[in-house]
Amino acid sequence: MIKVAVVDDEEKIRLGLAKIIERTNPAYSVVGVWGSAREALSRLEESGADLLITDIRMPQMDGLQLAAELRSRGSAVHIAILSGHNDFNYAREALRCGVEDYLLKPVNQEELERLLERVEGKVGEQRGRQPFQPESLLELMLSADSSRIPRPVWQSACDQLDELPLIRGLYAFMVLHVLPELDGEELRRAAAELRRDSLALVREGGSVALLIGLRKGDHADTARELAVTLLGRLPISMEARIGTGGVYSGGSGLGQAYREAESACHNAWYAPSGQPVAAYAPAPQRQADPEPLRRWVDKAKGAVKAGDLDGASEALDEWIREAGKLRMAWSVLVDAAAEAAAALEEGLTERKESASPFMPQPGSFPEWQRYAAALREIFQEGLRRVKDQRHESRSVETVKAYLHEHYSEELDLQKLADLVHLTPSYLSKLFKSETGETITDYAISVRIEQAKKLLKERPELKTYEVGELSGYTDPAYFTKAFKRATGKTPKEYRDGAR
Incomplete structure (x- = not known):
């Protein structure tokens, strides 16, 4: 038999979970159902619980803080975290606190049963040991x-x-x-x-x-x-x-x-x-603060903004060399590396696909040199993304320049795509992502601006001639498009501009 305690500030959830646990197996006994971490701390020891399942987000003290506090007190209770957030940072912090498992809401019955069976096995093994271990x-x-x-x-x-x-x-x-x-x-x-x-x-x-x-x-x-x-x-x-x-x-x-x-x-x-x-050699406390690394982050950030990607790469190489000298704690190192990678993200325009890279854990590598190589690859991949996006931005600028020069010609998407060596569908998607409007809408705005200019500066031209010079061969369609864009007919616009 194992004893289980549940902590959640939502009564419906904690009572519901307690019922599920007791229905799963008669060998599982719920000995505590508490509404806060403080209550759990005060009553856990007397309850004799083998497993504590706690919500991660609670007022005053959250589940991670509760786990850390129990470990600092020397408690050997098994701990599982319950969360509605499938977030790597939460999971990473939970692992640091030595939790048994990280369950997502709503709780999956099979995952819960596996957790209970695993803890039951561990508790049984512990109880079978000699009193003095x-x-x-x-x-x-x-x-x-x-x-x-x-x-x-x-x-x-x-x-x-x-x-x-x-x-x-x-x-x-x-x-x-x-x-x-x-x-x-x-x-x-x-x-x-x-x-x-x-x-x-x-x-x-x-x-x-x-x-x-x-x-x-x-x-x-x-x-x-x-x-x-x-x-x-x-x-x-x-x-x-x-x-x-x-x-x-x-x-x-x-x-x-x-x-x-x-x-x-x-x-x-x-x-x-x-x-x-x-x-071990007694020595002055090593630099725990990554502050010395920030000057290289700033240099990389400035180089990216200036378009000097080689300079950014050199700054990040210096970041890696400096990090190796500082010998920071692994948790500090991961956060500092994430900050450096974020500097590259600032070189990207805000687009949904520009997600921050996953930072590998130092403990997954046998030595710093191997970890440094992994960081270098992450940084280089970030620079490649910036470079690719800059190339894509230049493609959009090329298309925009072409439309400004050839506004009177019929719009041909295939021709535009061939101009920048992209497929028509990808060019359309890229143009919309970069400018916020479609190629057609942009071409119309260029034509309307040209028509407005001719109406102001060339009074000798008839309205239909302005339309033709602006790329509209159909006078009626020109009038309709112009009014939709400006709220006035070409004649009304010309009269108002005099």
Whole structure:
């Protein structure tokens, strides 16, 4: 049996979802139906819920904030987000909060059943474990902000972990970024070849943490040397970057030891390809703000507006080189890359098909160099789009110029399309998109403007002669078209212009 709680500020939705869950399987029990995140926070622990399904948009505190708060408190409850928005940014933020699933409204019955079955399996596995699971306590110490955990809970976890010789003695952390992702069994097999006491965790998001015991006689560089050995023991199909932290002892040092190794792994990911292992080195805080990159974004934007696409490409290459030096956190890097790509979008006229490009996640790449190549391709694709649109704009301008010169001739769409090497249908669509009017309407406006000019400047011409010189061979049709465009007949217009 699993216990489920539902949070949604709309009563009809939360009660309806609760009924669906209980009808799905007698093994699913709804133990809480709450109207706000605040209520959920105050009542979740006493409810004993295994799964929390929460709406993403609620007043005061939304579902993502609720998930983040629960994780910061060390809660291990499984969380699913319920949303009416099929939006990548929402889904990405939900994944960062470690949610189990992201369900769209209206809830699909089969998707809900799969979620419940998956959580039921995980809960059953967790309940079948021994009461003391070092990995679970270690995960708690690493994933939660210790300042947010009640002191007695944190101290109890430290005391239990201190019972392990591995943690009571000297240890160091390794954090691995491995692609394809490494499962727990593969990691344990590789770690066993180091012939050291160890604890392995595959963390949410795919990162891997390995706690390694150290011995008397080991030196300051032992952890890094063991990391190099471990690298050679991984399957040949995998690519890895490894960071090692400092030497610590006791449960109270686990959080700091892990953060150091995580920072070192981050540096290893940014390092040149031949340097897959990095040891933690205390240093001034690296630039977390992408402000230094904005000057290159501004240069690229200015170059695009000036039509200098080569200059824009050079500015974006400099952006990539500068980003590699800054070694920003991945979340900051993605946002900065999106800002750079948006600079190219400003070079496009507002058209429905000009959607912002999808930004790949750094964690999907084994190293910075590979990620930088992907960004470079995205930037180049953006520049190609600008270039293509500029070419299309020139085609429209060519057609407009032709119509101004040949307004008295019969309109021939095929001839116009041949002039700019496009198909008639595509030219018609492009012209309407660029100018907001059809080619026919534009040609009529050119003819009417020419007729108005002749009526003002050539009083000796008869009205039908003005029509003929403007491209209208039928006097009656000319009068009708002129009045429709100006509200006056040609004669009335001429009389008013005197």
